[in-house]
Amino acid sequence: MKMSRDYSIMWITDEQRKVLKRGEKMYKKHSQKKKEEITKKLIRFIKMTQMPREYLDILISWSIISPFKLYFIKKFGLFPVLILEGERNGGKSTTANFWTTDFYGHYKEHCSGMTASSWRRFEDMITASTFPRMIDDFENVDKRTVNLIKESCTSKSDWSRKTSGKDQLYKPKVTPLCITSQDLGDNFSDTANLSRAIILDFKESIKRDPEWMKLRDELKKEKLFSLLYDYTKDWKDKDLDELVKKANETIDIDKIIKRVEENSRGMLNVDKHYPRIREIYQILTTGAYLFREAFGIKLSLKNVFETLVSSRRNVTEEFLTQFLAFCNMAKDYDVDYNRKKFLSIELEWDIKKDIFYFTQANLRDYKDFANTKIKLKPLYDKLIEALTDKTLIKYANPRIEGRRQQWLMVIKDKLIIGS
Numbered sequence: 128m129k130m131s132r133d134y135s136i137m138w139i140t141d142e143q144r145k146v147l148k149r150g151e152k153m154y155k156k157h158s159q160k161k162k163e164e165i166t167k168k169l170i171r172f173i174k175m176t177q178m179p180r181e182y183l184d185i186l187i188s189w190s191i192i193s194p195f196k197l198y199f200i201k202k203f204g205l206f207p208v209l210i211l212e213g214e215r216n217g218g219k220s221t222t223a224n225f226w227t228t229d230f231y232g233h234y235k236e237h238c239s240g241m242t243a244s245s246w247r248r249f250e251d252m253i254t255a256s257t258f259p260r261m262i263d264d265f266e267n268v269d270k271r272t273v274n275l276i277k278e279s280c281t282s283k284s285d286w287s288r289k290t291s292g293k294d295q296l297y298k299p300k301v302t303p304l305c306i307t308s309q310d311l312g313d314n315f316s317d318t319a320n321l322s323r324a325i326i327l328d329f330k331e332s333i334k335r336d337p338e339w340m341k342l343r344d345e346l347k348k349e350k351l352f353s354l355l356y357d358y359t360k361d362w363k364d365k366d367l368d369e370l371v372k373k374a375n376e377t378i379d380i381d382k383i384i385k386r387v388e389e390n391s392r393g394m395l396n397v398d399k400h401y402p403r404i405r406e407i408y409q410i411l412t413t414g415a416y417l418f419r420e421a422f423g424i425k426l427s428l429k430n431v432f433e434t435l436v437s438s439r440r441n442v443t444e445e446f447l448t449q450f451l452a453f454c455n456m457a458k459d460y461d462v463d464y465n466r467k468k469f470l471s472i473e474l475e476w477d478i479k480k481d482i483f484y485f486t487q488a489n490l491r492d493y494k495d496f497a498n499t500k501i502k503l504k505p506l507y508d509k510l511i512e513a514l515t516d517k518t519l520i521k522y523a524n525p526r527i528e529g530r531r532q533q534w535l536m537v538i539k540d541k542l543i544i545g546s
Contacts, residue, residue: 153232155350157357165349166423172346173424175339178222181434182327184426185209185411186305189325190226191355191421192414193259193303197283198367203406208276209305210265210326218333220263220307227261227305229347240264240308246271253279253302261305273320276304280323318508322403326438358421374416375409383408383432391515400512401439408432443513450510453496454543457489469495476540483543485536507536514542 157165176183189209192199196206211219224237233256243249243262246269252260253275279300359366384397384405398405408431415426460473470492475484490503501509507522514520519542524534 153352154356155353157353168346170424172342177333181430184428184431186226188411188414190259191418194257196257196303199410204281205403205406207323207325207407208280210324211307213329215309217329219329223261223305225343227259231258231352233258237261237263243268243272250275253300254298255302257301259303259305263307265306265308277320318512326442328441355421371413374413378412387436404435447513453493481540483538485538487533
């Protein structure tokens with residue numbers, strides 16, 4: 128299998144050797160007539176897919192461009208992890224598995240979430256290749272696994288480990304990741320992780336259409352990656368530079384951002400409040416353009432930018448609702464009548480200044496309430512991202528009754544009392 132110099136793969140680990148063997152079976156030379164037949168099937172397949180169109184466009188665009196992950200890390204300092212969240216048996220995994228696994232044919236099936244439960248096994252898995260890998264039912268994982276994902280989104284991290292001999296084993300983390308989960312919990316709730324992720328929340332189940340399943344099985348046999356390989360097999364960085372340039376000529380991202388900010392009535396600054404979302408959209412746009420060029424199928428990307436913004440906001444709004452629920456219980460704390468096991472102290476109210484003081488003691492109670500291990504400053508950062516009016520809260524160590532206090536959050540009472 129011919130590989131260009133810029134994208135040659137170093138076969139170091141056992142996992143990488145497996146991919147090399149499979150690579151020889153991933154390709155098939157198709158006639159022009161056969162390519163046209165495949166394109167017609169794919170168009171029909173996409174139309175039949177019962178997934179919100181914005182979500183499907185994101186999934187396809189991300190999957191198509193993912194083999195070039197290292198290029199985008201070099202260009203933007205980022206290649207996002209794609210996360211599909213929703214109830215089990217909702218159909219999201221079946222659709223994601225087709226575009227991330229069946230499309231490429233590098234694995235027979237996606238990876239179980241159990242693999243991610245061991246960070247060492249997970250580390251081996253994400254060094255395999257720059258073909259995407261899907262992890263199903265991702266939950267209750269080791270924090271080190273989450274850190275590996277976070278790290279791999281912004282660098283390949285050429286971490287090395289000494290073997291029993293004199294040699295060192297290098298494990299560059301290069302695999303693009305698509306994750307499905309019923310409940311992410313706190314795994315990707317902090318600002319740093321959110322900025323590295325595309326999170327799509329599936330509220331409704333996707334119906335299993337027998338005709339769709341039949342067409343999917345037919346397409347699985349076509350070795351679809353062959354069409355992408357034929358189009359990109361000799362590419363180097365300069366070819367990707369040209370692709371990104373052409374793709375971004377098809378959109379006016381500044382105009383889109385201006386529209387989104389105007390719709391927020393001046394309360395949103397996209398680049399400030401949602402860092403890296405501009406780059407993520409450019410990556411998806413490039414993926415959609417490549418799909419059009421290689422397969423002759425156009426993805427509209429209509430409302431995709433708005434979807435990226437709203438999905439980020441949905442995550443933060445759920446967190447904000449939970450936090451305000453805690454604050455309302457804490458402000459009404461009564462030591463004699465308290466029936467909440469997680470409460471040990473009230474949320475102190477300065478009636479003269481119309482503010483509440485959220486202290487380290489309140490934080491201890493909140494961690495029990497929310498079953499989280501978050502610290503005060505990261506909690507403040509999450510609140511700032513979630514709030515439309517950023518002036519409602521601040522991080523400070525004020526003087527109270529002449530004494531300098533510990534670092535705490537000062538919250539205007541209208542945020543809590545009005546919630």
